[in-house]
Amino acid sequence: MHLAAEGLALERGGRLLFQGLDLALAASDGVAVTGPNGAGKSSLLRCLAGLLAPTAGRIHRQAQLALADERLPLDPELPLARALAFWAAGDISPAVNALGLAPLAEVPVRILSSGQRKRAALALAASAEAPVWLLDEPLNALDAPSARALDRLIAEHREAGGAVVVATHQPLGGEWRRLELGR
Numbered sequence: 001m002h003l004a005a006e007g008l009a010l011e012r013g014g015r016l017l018f019q020g021l022d023l024a025l026a027a028s029d030g031v032a033v034t035g036p037n038g039a040g041k042s043s044l045l046r047c048l049a050g051l052l053a054p055t056a057g058r059i060h061r062q063a064q065l066a067l068a069d070e071r072l073p074l075d076p077e078l079p080l081a082r083a084l085a086f087w088a089a090g091d092i093s094p095a096v097n098a099l100g101l102a103p104l105a106e107v108p109v110r111i112l113s114s115g116q117r118k119r120a121a122l123a124l125a126a127s128a129e130a131p132v133w134l135l136d137e138p139l140n141a142l143d144a145p146s147a148r149a150l151d152r153l154i155a156e157h158r159e160a161g162g163a164v165v166v167a168t169h170q171p172l173g174g175e176w177r178r179l180e181l182g183r
């Protein structure tokens with residue numbers, strides 16, 4: 001088991017977003033967190049990543065996690081390749097090539113488009129050598145070839161025993177267990 005959450009509850013801005021939430025992530029699992037805007041999908045991912053304390057419940061993390069969300073942790077002034085190299089835990093070139101980022105190596109992070117920024121965030125997570133990927137709206141701003149590249153990266157990661165949790169409004173390729181918030 002990579003991760004197990006029991007009885008999670010989260011109150012934010014005076015609203016109870018979820019309670020009694022259980023989640024078990026084993027090797028090769030894929031969980032798609034769905035629900036309307038404001039339901040708490042991003043907040044749940046931040047709880048799982050340990051960046052936000054749940055109001056109740058426990059999270060047992062038995063594997064490293066990598067989070068890719070809208071907060072791109074890259075120096076805006078550096079060219080993309082150097083910015084990625086600064087944070088990358090492992091070899092970033094397979095993910096950089098898979099997501100078509102190689103031609104952008106010399107482009108400063110601050111002028112990347114939203115889809116290019118999203119691809120950079122995904123490449124960073126994919127090269128973190130973490131068994132668990134937490135991907136917040138990974139398809140946002142991605143063009144069709146990039147979305148297919150992401151599907152392939154996720155499939156390879158899961159085939160190798162990794163697990164993935166996505167918060168998404170759009171369907172991804174492959175088989176996903178669905179966790180719906182805000183019902």
Ligand SMILES: Nc1ncnc2c1ncn2[C@@H]1O[C@H](COP(=O)(O)OP(=O)(O)OP(=O)(O)O)[C@@H](O)[C@H]1O
Pocket residue numbers: 012013015017035036037038039040041042043044167
């Ligand atoms: N820093 C914060 N302080 C207080 N409340 C917050 C904070 N960040 C988010 N919230 C609130 O938490 C609730 C859940 O937000 P969250 O971003 O987790 O939802 P979401 O399901 O990911 O939404 P979306 O589909 O729009 O991305 C919202 O009502 C939001 O206003």
